[in-house]
Amino acid sequence: xxxxxxxxxxxxxxxxxxxxxxxxxxxxxxxxxxxxxxxxxxxxxxxxxxxxxxxxxxxxxxxxxxxxxxxxxxxxxxxxxxxxxxxxxxxxxxxxxxxxxxxxxxxxxxxxxxxxxxxxxxxxxxxxxxxxxxxxxxxxxxxxxxxxxxxxxxxxxxxxxxxxxxxxxxxxxxxxxxxxxxxxxxxxxxxxxxxxxxxxxxxxxxxxxxxxxxxxxxxxxxxxxxxxxxxxxxxxxxxxxxxxxxxxxxxxxxxxxxxxxxxxxxxxxxxxxxxxxxxxxxxxxxxxxxxxxxxxxxxxxxxxxxxxxxxxxxxxxxxxxxxxxxxxxxxxxxxxxxxxxxxxxxxxxxxxxxxxxxxx
Numbered sequence: 001x002x003x004x005x006x007x008x009x010x011x012x013x014x015x016x017x018x019x020x021x022x023x024x025x026x027x028x029x030x031x032x033x034x035x036x037x038x039x040x041x042x043x044x045x046x047x048x049x050x051x052x053x054x055x056x057x058x059x060x061x062x063x064x065x066x067x068x069x070x071x072x073x074x075x076x077x078x079x080x081x082x083x084x085x086x087x088x089x090x091x092x093x094x095x096x097x098x099x100x101x102x103x104x105x106x107x108x109x110x111x112x113x114x115x116x117x118x119x120x121x122x123x124x125x126x127x128x129x130x131x132x133x134x135x136x137x138x139x140x141x142x143x144x145x146x147x148x149x150x151x152x153x154x155x156x157x158x159x160x161x162x163x164x165x166x167x168x169x170x171x172x173x174x175x176x177x178x179x180x181x182x183x184x185x186x187x188x189x190x191x192x193x194x195x196x197x198x199x200x201x202x203x204x205x206x207x208x209x210x211x212x213x214x215x216x217x218x219x220x221x222x223x224x225x226x227x228x229x230x231x232x233x234x235x236x237x238x239x240x241x242x243x244x245x246x247x248x249x250x251x252x253x254x255x256x257x258x259x260x261x262x263x264x265x266x267x268x269x270x271x272x273x274x275x276x277x278x279x280x281x282x283x284x285x286x287x288x289x290x291x292x293x294x295x296x297x298x299x300x301x302x303x304x305x306x307x308x309x310x311x312x313x314x315x316x317x318x319x320x321x322x323x324x325x326x327x328x329x330x331x332x333x334x335x336x337x338x339x340x341x342x343x344x345x346x347x348x349x350x351x352x353x354x355x356x357x358x359x360x
Contacts, residue, residue, distance in 0.1 A: 175260025178207030219356025
């Protein structure tokens with residue numbers, strides 16, 4: 001049953017330790033990103049959406065081992081306390097490993113709070129969750145950190161939810177870069193639906209439409225690769241034709257969003273044209289999907305987004321869009337229409353997904 005009143009609060013987890021993950025030189029994945037994200041919460045508070053803080057904690061070895069190989073975790077531990085790099089893009093400062101373990105555990109703590117029946121107030125939509133985490137996580141595979149990521153925060157949280165008894169978890173990834181790590185981790189696990197909308201071809205080179213999962217999980221990876229220049233209308237069409245019908249067919253009990261904001265039109269590291277309104281519309285649609293099958297259980301995990309102003313404004317729009325989903329209609333007004341090229345890309349993704357998800 002969908003509540004008729006918007007949520008009045010958002011569950012937020014973060015930690016000051018995340019600010020200590022800082023490169024010795026300039027790096028786009030920097031602590032100021034969290035400052036911008038925290039400013040988004042102030043914007044939300046002015047709109048009547050207050051933050052309810054969830055205590056963070058470190059991930060346990062058991063929680064990490066569900067999604068990462070023992071050898072990789074041991075190698076990462078050996079780098080704790082040092083300046084190092086995993087690749088030309090992915091740095092470690094002396095506090096980075098500790099921050100990564102705290103980020104992964106904080107995501108689990110947030111999901112635990114969402115699964116707590118007391119997190120829903122009578123007459124209101126269930127409060128959405130927000131994990132303000134650094135380092136980000138969706139590029140970290142089972143055996144390798146890369147792309148600014150050390151541990152896969154959203155994967156650790158999803159695996160924890162499954163260990164606690166859930167049967168179906170959906171991960172929606174709208175970061176502009178394909179979440180190769182999350183795809184890798186759940187490639188053969190039909191309990192996890194992974195949907196990604198991303199610029200393609202682009203870093204890290206994965207996420208083609210034919211990448212659909214393996215073993216018993218064929219079709220449970222759904223990629224919507226989009227060429228540069230896609231904006232609000234393109235993303236809205238992808239939601240209408242692919243994301244929403246697949247989520248409805250899968251009927252997740254929990255939805256986690258790898259919420260990167262680097263598809264924003266002002267982001268310096270990519271070439272997409274999504275606006276604040278586009279993010280609000282996507283958030284509203286995914287919140288409605290969560291209300292439909294997951295009792296409103298929905299959490300956004302911060303991934304990319306490197307223009308600080310765009311990160312702050314689009315995150316605020318996302319949270320307000322999700323919180324008001326029960327009482328407002330999503331909108332993408334003012335967006336340019338989808339080009340013939342982009343329309344073809346969305347159609348191809350729908351046709352590929354329909355090979356498994358009949359009727360979409």
